[in-house]
Amino acid sequence: MPCSKVRRVHIPDGLIDAPTSAVAAVVAIGGVGVSLRRAGEVLDDRGVPLAGLTAAFVFAAQMLNFPVASGTSGHLIGGLLAAVLVGPTVGVVCVTVVLVVQALLFADGGLSALGLNIVNLALVPALLGYPVFVGLRQLLPRSRASIVLASGVAAGITVVLASLAFVAEYAVGGVGGAPVSTVAGAMVGTHVLIGIGEGVITALVVGAVLSTRPDLVWGARDRVVRRTGQPVVEPV
Amino acid sequence: MTSRRRAGVWAFVTTGLVLAAALAVLVAPRASSEPDGLAKVAIEQGFDGHARPSATADGPTADYSVDGVADQGLSTGLAGLLGVVVTFVVGAGLVRAARRAAQRRAAAPSG
Numbered sequence: 001m002p003c004s005k006v007r008r009v010h011i012p013d014g015l016i017d018a019p020t021s022a023v024a025a026v027v028a029i030g031g032v033g034v035s036l037r038r039a040g041e042v043l044d045d046r047g048v049p050l051a052g053l054t055a056a057f058v059f060a061a062q063m064l065n066f067p068v069a070s071g072t073s074g075h076l077i078g079g080l081l082a083a084v085l086v087g088p089t090v091g092v093v094c095v096t097v098v099l100v101v102q103a104l105l106f107a108d109g110g111l112s113a114l115g116l117n118i119v120n121l122a123l124v125p126a127l128l129g130y131p132v133f134v135g136l137r138q139l140l141p142r143s144r145a146s147i148v149l150a151s152g153v154a155a156g157i158t159v160v161l162a163s164l165a166f167v168a169e170y171a172v173g174g175v176g177g178a179p180v181s182t183v184a185g186a187m188v189g190t191h192v193l194i195g196i197g198e199g200v201i202t203a204l205v206v207g208a209v210l211s212t213r214p215d216l217v218w219g220a221r222d223r224v225v226r227r228t229g230q231p232v233v234e235p236v
Numbered sequence: 237m238t239s240r241r242r243a244g245v246w247a248f249v250t251t252g253l254v255l256a257a258a259l260a261v262l263v264a265p266r267a268s269s270e271p272d273g274l275a276k277v278a279i280e281q282g283f284d285g286h287a288r289p290s291a292t293a294d295g296p297t298a299d300y301s302v303d304g305v306a307d308q309g310l311s312t313g314l315a316g317l318l319g320v321v322v323t324f325v326v327g328a329g330l331v332r333a334a335r336r337a338a339q340r341r342a343a344a345p346s347g
Contacts, residue, residue: 007269007299007300008275008299009272010274011274012288012289013288013289013291014286014287014288015283015287036330036334037334037338039331039334040331040335040336040337040338040339043331043335043338046245047331047335048331048332048335049328050249051327051328051330051331052249052323052325052328052331053249053252053253053256053324054327055323055324055326055327055328056253056256056320056321057252057255057256059320059323060256060257060259060264060320061256061259063260063267063312063316063319064259064263064264064267065267065268065270065272066267066268071270071271071276072270072271072272072273073267073270073271073272074272075267075272090331093330093331093334097326097327097330098323100326101319101322101323103292104292105292105295105319105322106292106297106298106299106315106319107289107293107298108299108300109290110287110290110291111290111291163273174283175286176281176282177283178281178282178283182281183277186280186281187273187277190273190276190277191273193273194272213244213245216245216248
């Protein structure tokens with residue numbers, strides 16, 4: 001190993017015990033299976049390259065660690081971003097592809113922890129984060145800026161929810177004996193800061209796509225209206 | 237769906253892929269190398285020592301660096317480019333297969 005510093009941003013093997021990891025793997029297989037099946041039903045022709053692009057973009061963005069506090073960095077998770085861009089079910093597939101490729105090719109995220117990482121970073125954003133986005137969108141006026149704001153705020157909240165999912169996993173099967181309450185405090189404290197970065201990046205990306213191809217943003221498909229008053233894409 | 241509109245999607249996707257590749261090749265080597273939120277908490281709370289090296293840790297592109305490329309920045313950039321290509325191909329391929337499967341399911345009961 002030429003470099004002593006091992007670059008990793010996901011749960012490695014060994015931090016969460018085998019039974020807990022196995023349960024997470026079963027949940028992940030179920031969740032991704034259902035998502036894949038549903039994704040096949042809701043997609044049109046355009047969805048195929050867009051899903052590939054979303055996976056590739058999330059992969060690239062996850063490499064861009066930004067400093068959040070002394071000695072700590074954060075990086076985009078991209079789960080909520082993917083859900084807003086291509087829909088929650090296709091988004092689960094995209095983020096799962098990223099996590100599997102990272103684990104297999106780049107040794108980032110343990111193979112035994114793959115289920116845990118999929119639950120936290122793919123399923124939590126789709127099942128918990130996306131409803132937050134939809135709720136915020138309903139509360140705000142019908143405009144492009146509202147979609148951008150809702151996606152940014154929901155992305156930030158999603159990061160904290162994902163960090164709480166890890167805390168729950170640590171509480172059930174964590175090794176090392178750290179008190180769950182202090183792990184929870186440290187995880188939430190750090191991830192509030194990271195969530196701000198996630199929110200800003202998500203809002204910028206959603207804003208950029210909305211300004212070029214609003215018809216390609218799943219989370220805006222029945223909300224962004226043309227001057228004629230018609231949605232740019234018919235709701236499904 | 238007109239072909240003109242689909243071409244527009246491919247133009248968008250191509251632009252996006254170039255952007256993702258540029259981020260991976262040009263920006264990722266300059267990204268912060270401090271531990272991320274999870275790793276930092278694991279270190280501070282004293283359980284990071286239980287982490288085991290991944291079974292893929294000896295792979296030729298482990299730790300986002302390509303074996304045999306001495307320059308660390310170039311090595312990270314090449315690993316990033318590989319990841320962008322692979323995630324695009326696997327993501328699009330998987331979703332395409334899911335779409336085909338759904339179309340077969342939809343066709344099956346009626347004929």
